[in-house]
Amino acid sequence: MTGPHPDASRTGARTRALLASGALDLPRVGRGATPARWRALASLARDDVSVARLAEAHVDAVQILSEAGRDAPEGRLLGVWAAEGPDGPVRARPHRAGGLELEGRKAFAGGASLVDAALVTVERDGTHVLLLVPLDGVDEARLDRRGWVTPALADTDTAVVDLGGVRVADGAVVGGDRWYLDRPGFWHGAVGPAACWAGAALGLVDHAEGAVGDEPHARAHLGAMRAEAYGMAAALDQAGRGCDDRPGDAEAARARALAVRHLVDRAAGEVQDRLARALGPRPLVGDADVVARDAALRVYRRQCHAERDLEALGRAPRPAGDEGGRS
Known part of the structure; x- marks a missing residue:
């Protein structure tokens, strides 16, 4: 030990x-x-x-x-x-x-x-x-x-x-x-880690903002990272409004959490991938803060259960209202 x-x-x-x-x-x-x-x-x-x-x-x-x-x-x-x-x-x-x-x-x-x-x-x-x-x-x-x-x-x-x-x-x-396990709050709480994944990814976008020069492809990757940051923030805000609208609806809370965790996991991974493509290996080997943040985010994101969660979402009743289905 x-x-x-x-x-x-x-x-x-x-x-x-x-x-x-x-x-x-x-x-x-x-x-x-x-x-x-x-x-x-x-x-x-x-x-x-x-x-x-x-x-x-x-x-x-x-x-x-x-x-x-x-x-x-x-x-x-x-x-x-x-x-x-x-x-x-x-x-x-x-x-x-x-x-x-x-x-x-x-x-x-x-x-x-x-x-x-x-x-x-x-x-x-x-x-x-x-x-x-x-x-x-x-x-x-x-x-x-x-x-x-x-x-x-x-x-x-x-x-x-x-x-x-x-x-x-x-x-x-x-x-x-x-x-x-059975209370709606279990699934409301499951959005909390996703908010942290998003914040960790935003820290990588912050680094890119200060490191990307005028090279066109790097600028395109930065634009994509900004779009992913917007998408994560929008998903979390929408999820928060859904929680407030129906705090006692466990079925909706579960579907919402699974969807938001997937969206943020995917967007955060896209930020990590594009950071490397925009800036090459240098920050991932030579910048201690970026190295630590990138590694932490990669591990932290695996609280998302990937395809297992997507299967559960696909088997759940069709979402409605804040989850984007028919109300």
Whole structure:
């Protein structure tokens, strides 16, 4: 096992500074200002992709708690650990002294050593529930980083976390069986990472704006990148308006999220491709900021499930209204 990435403490400190300043107090989904929420996340990623990844998880956790009628712990940086790895689900069992005791390892735990608490999906008596787990007692010995060998986003300290023996109170349960997965907010929240992908790509467009000269083909690639940037912003704004119009419609939320994630994934990839075609290899080998951003975006975009999501979208009922079908 290895220790955290040398830049992890900087990334954590920058995210905490945003939290303390109120910059992460974003509009709640479905209350009339959701487009501003997505724009704020994109702006964070345009500045720093790793900070945005941690911030997006925090604001998603706050949103989830709000939907459950719970207040987020004040001043605490939160994560959302909902991925399932090869070890299977983390399990929660009643403890003889009260509360629940956890058993198992949680994969892809973002901010493993950086967040104060995490919303963790667990199995309890055959049900799928969400727990708010304080991480004060989860020390370095419980973190396994061997599965994250790429330097891309390594400063967000994603690890496999051993939660065996960790105890939580009965009140740590957030929602009932499958509440986390079945609520419309699951799909509203799925747009948040896409906003970060868009912001990360906008940072590459910013670089191109200052690096492209008068060569006609390079200018054409820059024009295409500007068009992709416009398209991503338009898709996110439209998605935000759709959330606000029908916040409780889970079917529409799912179709919307799958469509927007595909559109942003494709547009961000086009920006990455055209940056290289416009400027050649130089920024991808000689500019540390571009190298890190390009690599981070490539990894981050793979939260989109590509053709699997497109199949799901194709099998869903035909979208209507804000998704571009017949109303």
